[in-house]
Amino acid sequence: MLSYPVGRAGSEGEQRLTHSLAVDWTGDKIAVLTFSDPQRENQICWAAVDDIASQLRQCREQGARVVVLASGLAGHWLEHAWLQDLSNGIQGLQQTGSGAGWFSAMDELTHESVISIAAIAGDSSGGGAELGWACDLRIAEIQARFSQPEINMGLTTGIGGCSRLARLAGRGAATEMVLTGKPQSAQRLYELGAINRVVAAGQSLHAALEMAADLAQKSPLALAGLKRILANNDKAALGTALRYEQEVFQSVVVSDDAIAGMQRVQSGYDQHKRRHPVTSPGA
Secondary structure, eight states: OOOOOOOEEEEEETTTOOOOOEEEETTTTTTEEEOOOOTTTTTTTTHHHOOOOOOHHHHHHTTEEEEEEESSSSTTTTTOOOHHHHHHHHHHHHHOOTTHHHHHHHHHTTTTTTTTEEEEOBBBBBHHHHHHSSSSSSETTOOEEOOGGGGGOOOOOSSSSSSSHHHOOOOHHHHHHHOOOOOHHHHHHHHHSOSSEOOOOHHHHHHHHHHHHHHHTSSHHHHHHHHHHHHHHHHOOOHHHHHHHHHHHHHHHHHHHHHHHHHHHHHHHHHOOSOOOOOOOOO
């Protein structure tokens, strides 16, 4: 199993923790996690990522259908790992937390029963950006920039800065980002497919909540099935992926939600009242 080097986890009394993590609910299906650490400019210490992973799990267990990950610090979304913790772990010295939260958070963001949305209002780098690449959807404000600066620290990416980013933005763009460490704009990454929507400054959370409200009304069984298909597609050859897609489809199509949904939509077609008309590109 992959893991970050772990030294001795320190208590709050031994190492001052400066981050905060607020959890706000919109109804009983949408949870918003807002991370802030002004002292470290949203660099993520081990205690912070442990807290993020724990809160993501608790939200899922409490019934969240959609989780929005946001920042409360102007100019920054989630930034790279706090390097003191990483360095201390390698040397067997005291850390702020276990660091296992990096992997637990990834597991929660990709969990099939929850849709994860990154509401990105500022710059994101390193491990923070990798948490964003793990989310199902990314909404970024126009001023946001993204970077994988590990090369400038004599490091490689460790939790998706190559693997997930290459799948999202393409091999060429990912190669440039990880080899040079230079940032790319939200607009550029939108054009490459790594960002789902670019919005005006100050609008990322609003746009994410609008999307979350729509997703929370959809069939949970179908959403989970689609997440499994997409995840399998990342790992399997095309033929295997297509067979798996059909297997999941067959398991979902017989559900009560699917049958009711088909009947509702067909009725709309029959009455010439399509609920969501198809529009031409750019319309």
